[in-house]
Amino acid sequence: MADAASRLTRVAEQLLGVPLPVRIRAWDGSQAGPPATPVLVIRNRRALRRLLFKPGELGLARAWVAGDLDIEGDLYAALDAMAGLIWERGDDARSLVQAMRDPEVRAAARELLKLAGPPLPPAPPREEVRRRRHLHTRHSDKRAISHHYDVGNDFYEIVLGASMVYSCAYWGPAEEDATLVSAQRDKLELVCRKLGLTPGRRLLDVGCGWGSMAIHAAREHGVGVVGITLSQEQAAYARKRVADEGLTDRVEIRVQDYRDVVDGPFDAISSIGMAEHVGTERYLEYTSALYALLKPGGRLLNHQIARRPQRDEGAYEVDRFIDAYVFPDGELAPIGTTVTQLERAGFEVRDVESIREHYARTLRHWVANLETGWDRAVRLSSPGRARVWRLYMAACALAFERNRIGVNQVLAVRTPESGASGLPLRTRTWHG
Incomplete structure (x- = not known):
């Protein structure tokens, strides 16, 4: 197996x-x-077997999560360089089948089989969740939410920082003028202004997170x-924060x-980073319920x-x-579909309001937090x-920067029959 790297390349x-x-x-x-590029470290031949049995993104993800693959150097530069080979290439399995009609490609595939070793499929990492057939029932949604959010509040404190807000912050024109905590506070204040909150009113916060x-x-x-x-873990944490703030007479946290x-x-109702969990089939039910x-x-x-x-x-x-690893049963929809529903x-x-660039910046802060607290995050x-979280957040930061995904705040009103919406004529005055 001498000079495996050259053969693999x-x-x-x-x-x-x-x-x-x-x-x-290798x-x-x-x-x-x-030279002078990030290094893709292939720690063992099992990584190749994972790619052979699951060509494309899932095989790479399994190898990464299991520690069979690693990256040395700038993670963002590596993911950005490989984006065209992974996320923007289309259906990897179908592309590979078409490519196999070429005799040179078939010869390369035979060489890859030799490099990979025994033709046995490695078991997926234990962090992987199998997708269920029956999506978005009360039971399946609770199980999916538990998989993602019940990792441990201490773990999330490392990633999210003191604000404990798991959605994109709202940054000023110059990043150096704000911290993650202040940018998250500004996002929460922006939501409150858009909702027109005043003393004595009643707010439902759907997907309230850590409060x-x-x-x-x-x-x-x-x-x-x-x-x-x-x-359950979020609710317990949020209730303690509410009590510590002396707000138990005004804030009720429910597991519901x-x-x-x-x-x-x-x-008023706020739904911040929750609707991604609802699912396409249930989305009209969700909007109608609200x-x-x-x-x-x-x-x-x-x-x-x-x-x-x-x-x-x-x-x-x-x-x-x-x-498989982050948001089981989560689904994203185009903004036009959301508005229609x-x-x-x-x-x-x-x-x-599109705030796509704000999420990219937020994710880079979360990745930096995780890397700084890496040893403790692994223990927790x-x-x-x-490794799932580091890859997921870094890849998402690039996806927002490259305009592959976006994030939007949609303000909607249950307008009464009189037609009086109650909104100011110049709505963007909430930016203050």
Whole structure:
């Protein structure tokens, strides 16, 4: 197996049809590829078997999570260089089948089989979740939320920092003028202004997380808040924070599905980073439920990640890595689809603000937090789980920067029959 790196580089370039944009270091210590680039470290031959049995993104993800693959150098530069070979290449398995018609490619595949060793499929890492057939029931949603959010509050404190807000911050023009904590505070304040919160009003915070929005709204705007989450760990953490702030008379945190809230109406509803979990089949049910929980004239602020629309929406598939390791059963929709479903439920959509670049910057801060607290994060979770989060957040930062995905705040109103929305004529005055 002498000089495995050179053989791998040659095989990879024959199979992909383009030069490799990164350098390879193989398990035998050999290196090959362009100098002064990030190094893709292939620690063992098992990594190749993972790619052979699951060509494309999922095979790479399994090798990464298991520690069979690593990157030395700038992680963002490596992912950016490889994006065209992975996320932007299309259906990897179908592309490979088509490529195999070429005799040189078939020869390269035979060489790869020799390099990979015994033709036995390695078991997936234990952090992987199998996708279920029955999606977005109360039980399956609770299980999916638990997988993602019940990693441990201490782990999230490392990643998210003191603000404990797990959605994109709202940054000023110059990054050096703000911290992650201040940018998250500005995001929460922006949501409160858009909702027009004033003392005595009642807010429902759907997917309340660790309580940051509920606490900010109650403390800074004097509203009563009901926060709901499906995560037991989040709820326990949020309740303690509420008590520590002396806000138990104004904030109630529940472990509850949005479909089970029956004590409306509310003056306003915030849904920040929650709607991605709802699912395409349930989205109209979600928007209709929130509409029914609002008073006439009440406002909804829906803060949600969006994907780009496909020419053939019927062929759309969820991201395999994120579905298997990060957000089981999570689904992204184009912003146009979200607006349409809100309108179908009866809402009047009054404002849509894209804050895509803000999420990219936020994710880079979270990655830096994780890398700084790496050893403790591994102890609190597992090496594989920490590797999942590092890859997921870094890759998402690049996806936002490259405009592969976006994030939007949609302000919608349950406009009464009189037509009086209650909004100012110049709505963007909430930027203050």
